[in-house]
């Protein structure tokens with residue numbers, strides 16, 4: 001992983017899906033390689049990801065989907081900040 005800006009692992013960490021204790025033992029992948037999560041990023045700088053089938057976010061309840069989009073998009077924007085200006089402690093990464 002060249003940058004945490006593209007890291008699915010760190011995206012999940014900053015939105016509270018991963019405990020810091022397991023951050024370094026959990027496999028890394030690109031954000032785009034986890035489309036089920038990446039589909040919730042809604043930002044002009046992030047090419048939209050469409051998931052076809054039962055896990056398509058368009059199948060979800062609108063209020064759940066909106067809340068999920070807000071959280072994951074906020075996390076993605078946080079990663080972009082962290083990539084250029086990381087705080088000294090990993091514990092300060094999450095939103």
Ligand SMILES: [Zn+2]
Pocket residue numbers: 029030032033
């Ligand atoms: Zn990948």
